[in-house]
Amino acid sequence: MSRSHTPRRAARAPQSKICVIGAGYVGIPTAGVLASRGHDVVLAERDDYRFEELEKGNLPIVEPGLQELIDEGRIAERIHFVRSAVEGVQDCDFVFLCVPTPQGDDGAADLSYVKEASLEIGPHLAPGCVVINKSTVPVGTADLVARAIGRTDISVVSNPEFLREGTAVADSLHPDRIVVGSNDAHAASAVAELFAGMGGAMVLTDPTTAETIKYASNAFLATKISFVNAMAALCEAVGADIKDLVLGLGFDKRIGFEFLSPGPGWGGSCFPKDTAALVHIGKEHGYEFSLLQGAIDCNVEQIERVTAKIATMAGDLKGATIGVWGVTFKAETDDRRSSPAIAIVRKLVDAGARVRVYDPTLSERDRDAEDLAGVEITSDPFEAARDAKVVALLTEWQMFRWLDHAQVSEVMEVPAIVDARNLLDPDSMKRHGFRYMGIGRS
Structure with a gap:
């Protein structure tokens, strides 16, 4: 066709x-x-x-x-x-x-x-x-x-x-592209017409290619995030600043700024399962997808790296109260599936920490959720920070940027924060008496 x-x-x-x-x-x-x-x-x-x-x-x-x-x-x-x-x-x-x-x-x-x-x-x-x-x-x-x-x-x-x-x-409503895969030209045309006039490029292809395009897109984006997280780790090692590095990369039109923000790792309902599925498809057909497997391994390492930052700030996790801001895999959603924030919370609980979390999407329905077992859900970010040795900012909800951080400092046992999204201004946090640790910042 x-x-x-x-x-x-x-x-x-x-x-x-x-x-x-x-x-x-x-x-x-x-x-x-x-x-x-x-x-x-x-x-x-x-x-x-x-x-x-x-x-x-x-x-x-x-x-x-x-x-x-x-x-x-x-x-x-x-x-x-x-x-x-x-x-x-x-x-x-x-x-x-x-x-x-x-x-x-x-x-x-x-x-x-x-x-x-x-x-x-x-x-x-x-x-x-x-x-x-x-x-x-x-x-x-x-x-x-x-x-x-x-x-x-x-x-x-x-x-x-x-x-x-x-x-x-x-x-x-405003797609970049619409992919339609079929061996039946009439059916493909009928589906394409459902989305006619929406402005995106229309890609008509066969079903196998259409199915592969989706996996390839998510695998590429996951790899891009793993790359910037790896560069953040290197920045910490050599004394460079990841924010300026991203500016230097992103202004290159061949690279761009999308999916070039360091953080606690990627998650959600798509990237983890789609990258694993694509590696599995490769193995089934005799191809060892080592590049993508490397991106997956890097993501696991990033979750460990952020957990280690929290442990370093706390001194000893066992018995320590740790406040957590954000548990969804990204802001503006209530989705916690394969969330790096949840993976970090579980590691903190397993290490013996008392974990108090706040996320604007949590409700009474979540108090019995398996992924939040052993965790105290609080009603606001100040309660999550109360008596904490460390606050870990794990999801980039904008509300955390505009909190009264002086008040946060007052309710904590020790004013210390691990900003896993680089959402906050380090100088401002230090002026409020915080020990501050971000991602890719020396």
Whole structure:
């Protein structure tokens, strides 16, 4: 089939009936954007908590701008919620699979949710319906979905998402590119038309390449973060300043500033599992992806390095009170999956520290969360810092930048901070009496 990588400026596609299966960090923005473009959208979610929150008009996730987008769709009666995928796909022109693909024990993506959904909806799809896989999946998944559906009148298309949590709405409405992978030119064209006129470059390709593009994108970005974290460690060793180094790198247009901020390591729902999956895919096909494995190893080292900084500041972690600001893997989301902040918190708890955390997304529902076991959740950053030997700033919530740091100093046992996001001004913190330790700063 033909390939294209030029911006499309065609008019919007006529209204279609669309089902989105999975009300998560991908499914809800996808449903909201499609509804905003005039389509009739059914969002299917079987999880009781998520479905009930949506029915009440609330969102089960934190994502700036998404509540307004969903509210607009509800008011216009263009978005509806159902528990059953079978009910949701009735008479639909398109079905988007936005289900989880968690990492398995061997590093491979677990496709059980994808296969289960495909088997479930197969007999109930309208003739000519196009099933679109938006979940991040390994090479060959489009064929797996087609086999599970088991019908020759149904086309399967790969359309990977490139959303960043915290900016998912903007990324959906103004994409850099839209990738559509299919061996069926008619189905590919129909999917492309759903996103016509959004301004992004349209890349039409085969399913295998589309599936690989998603993994390659996340692997590259993870490697870029690992590189800057490694450079931060080198800066500390030689006495250079990582902030000025990043300026010197980022102004080079070939490099740019995106994903060039040192921190406690990368995490979230995508980078850890997608890098592991790509290494696994390489091994399955006889290629040892040592470059990417090095980026993964560097990320593990960065988490250890930040934990060691906290231990150095505290003197002895056993019995020490450590305040933690931020536990999500990044700001502007409530997602703690594979969060480097959580990995560090667990290491602190295992070392015998008393850990008190504050994150603006935590609620009563989180007090029994497994990843926060043995941790005291506080209601504000000052309570988290109270009587602490060290405060570890692990997530770049902007509110931490504008706190009254003199007041923070007063409530701590010892005013010391490990700024794992380089969010704070070192000179200002020192003027408030803090011992300060950042990332890549001598």
